[in-house]
Amino acid sequence: MSNQAAKEDEAPELSIVIPLLNEEASLRELLEQVRTAVSGRYGFEVIFVDDGSTDRSWDEICTLKKENGFVQGIRFRRNYGKSIALQKGFEIARGAYIATMDADLQDDPNEIPLMADMLREGDYDLISGWKKVRKDPITKTIPSRFFNYITSMVTRIRLHDFNCGLKVYRREVTERLTLYGELHRYIPFLADQQGFSRIGEKVVTHHPRKYGESKFGFTRFIKGFLDLITLLFLNSYMERPMHFFGTMGTLFLGAGGGITLYLVIMRMFFQVYLTNRPLLLFGILLLVLGVQFFSLGLLGEMLNKGRNQPGDGTVNIRDKV
Numbered sequence: 001m002s003n004q005a006a007k008e009d010e011a012p013e014l015s016i017v018i019p020l021l022n023e024e025a026s027l028r029e030l031l032e033q034v035r036t037a038v039s040g041r042y043g044f045e046v047i048f049v050d051d052g053s054t055d056r057s058w059d060e061i062c063t064l065k066k067e068n069g070f071v072q073g074i075r076f077r078r079n080y081g082k083s084i085a086l087q088k089g090f091e092i093a094r095g096a097y098i099a100t101m102d103a104d105l106q107d108d109p110n111e112i113p114l115m116a117d118m119l120r121e122g123d124y125d126l127i128s129g130w131k132k133v134r135k136d137p138i139t140k141t142i143p144s145r146f147f148n149y150i151t152s153m154v155t156r157i158r159l160h161d162f163n164c165g166l167k168v169y170r171r172e173v174t175e176r177l178t179l180y181g182e183l184h185r186y187i188p189f190l191a192d193q194q195g196f197s198r199i200g201e202k203v204v205t206h207h208p209r210k211y212g213e214s215k216f217g218f219t220r221f222i223k224g225f226l227d228l229i230t231l232l233f234l235n236s237y238m239e240r241p242m243h244f245f246g247t248m249g250t251l252f253l254g255a256g257g258g259i260t261l262y263l264v265i266m267r268m269f270f271q272v273y274l275t276n277r278p279l280l281l282f283g284i285l286l287l288v289l290g291v292q293f294f295s296l297g298l299l300g301e302m303l304n305k306g307r308n309q310p311g312d313g314t315v316n317i318r319d320k321v
Contacts, residue, residue, distance in 0.1 A: 012070070014042040014116055015095030019049045019085035020103035024057040025211035030105055031064055031071070037109040042116060047072045048103070049089045052079035058319065065321045075319040083179035084315055090174040098174050102165035106135065108205040115168040115202055125173050125196035128159055128188055129166030129204035136209075147185075151228060155189040159201055162188060166204050172196075182227040241300030249293030256286030 016034060020027070031046060038044045048061045050073065061073040074088055086100060097116050101107040107129075115127040134141050144163065151162050163185045176194040183190065188199050233244075260283045266272040274280050 010043070011094045011096075012043045012045045013095055014038065014044040014097045014099060014112075015047060015093035016044060016099045016101065016112065017047045017049065017086060017089030017093055018101055018103050019051055019082050019089065020053065020057060021051045021079060022053045022055045022057060023103040023211070024053070024055045024060045026103055026105045027057065027060045027064065030103055030109070031068070033105075034109045034112070035068075038113055041113045042097075045070045045072060045094065047074070047089045047093060049073075049085040050075040051082065051085040052076045062321055071321075073319075073321040074317055077316045077318040080315055081181070083181055083184040086184050087177070087179040088315060088317070090177065093171075093174070096171050097168055098171060099168045100165060105210045106207050107166045108207060111166055111202070111204040112168065115166070115204075118200055118202060119168050119170065122200060123198055124200040125170050125198045126188060126191050127168045127200045127202055128161065129164040130159070130161040130201050131164055131206040132160070132203045133206060135206050147225070150225075151186070151189075154228065154232065155186070155192075157188050157192055157199065159188055159199070161201075162186065164204065170196075181230075182223050186228065242297035245293045245297030245300060249290045249297065251290075252286045252293060253290030256283045256288075256290055259283030259286065 016038070018030070027048070034044075034046060046068075048064075048071065050058050050061060053075075058073070058075045061071070061075075065071045065073055072092065074092070076085070089100075090098060097119060099112045099116065101109065101112065111129060115129070118124060119127050134144075136144075144161075148160060148162055151157075152159060167187065169191075173191050173194070173196045176196070177187065177190055179187070179190075191197075192199065259279060263272075263274055263277070263280055263283065267274055
């Protein structure tokens with residue numbers, strides 16, 4: 001394989017997927033950095049995924065494509081989020097190794113060949129970057145550390161930085177991923193659940209933001225945790241929904257049945273009247289909830305065989321170059 005940028009009709013050894021939103025000022029500089037870092041070491045292609053930018057990012061991508069045959073671009077009609085952008089980039093990537101990075105010039109492209117070397121020479125499926133020294137404000141670093149600590153503890157995957165944009169994968173890993181919502185934050189966990197448990201980590205250089213504004217916000221932080229809960233639930237019960245709903249139904253039916261039996265005994269043997277007793281209504285409510293949970297479990301089992309994977313809906317791609 002040539003150690004230069006791959007020609008359009010050749011399958012490159014390395015594909016670099018870069019999702020972006022309103023980053024027109026950084027794209028040309030970023031591409032030059034990538035070319036300098038990777039040329040001479042890997043045949044490569046660069047795939048820009050414009051996630052509904054409202055600035056001139058797409059015009060810049062089209063210009064870069066005309067000037068560089070190894071550049072590809074996709075533009076969405078609206079903002080779908082980073083997970084969907086990565087998913088579409090993975091789908092068109094042709095390399096045996098696939099790298100991802102952010103477009104804001106904070107990720108250092110010089111790390112990509114080093115991480116690819118680790119992947120190629122070591123016994124790894126995925127190499128994840130660790131921004132050990134972050135050039136971000138404290139309002140971003142503290143929530144990130146808390147998020148990473150909780151995620152590592154819950155998923156039992158010992159990584160310091162789940163959300164680092166710099167990652168390098170073997171192609172077979174990305175082919176098995178299904179991303180939606182904020183699941184790009186949990187790619188190492190998703191890979192592990194698909195059997196790709198050989199996950200390495202590398203300390204990477206992080207730069208201050210040079211152009212534009214950070215897309216990080218409190219709402220994304222909350223959504224990330226909600227997606228983690230969803231992911232853990234689906235991983236535990238997607239194949240056996242009755243285990244969850246049946247257990248809950250049993251608890252509610254047991255409690256409701258116990259309360260009802262107690263009240264029946266009190267009425268029959270102790271002549272205790274049940275009129276206006278809230279406990280009776282509570283027992284009936286528990287019985288109804290128990291039946292509903294059992295019904296949900298049975299419905300889930302019936303639908304389980306023919307279910308579709310989350311996130312397999314179509315994405316409205318406006319342009320592709």
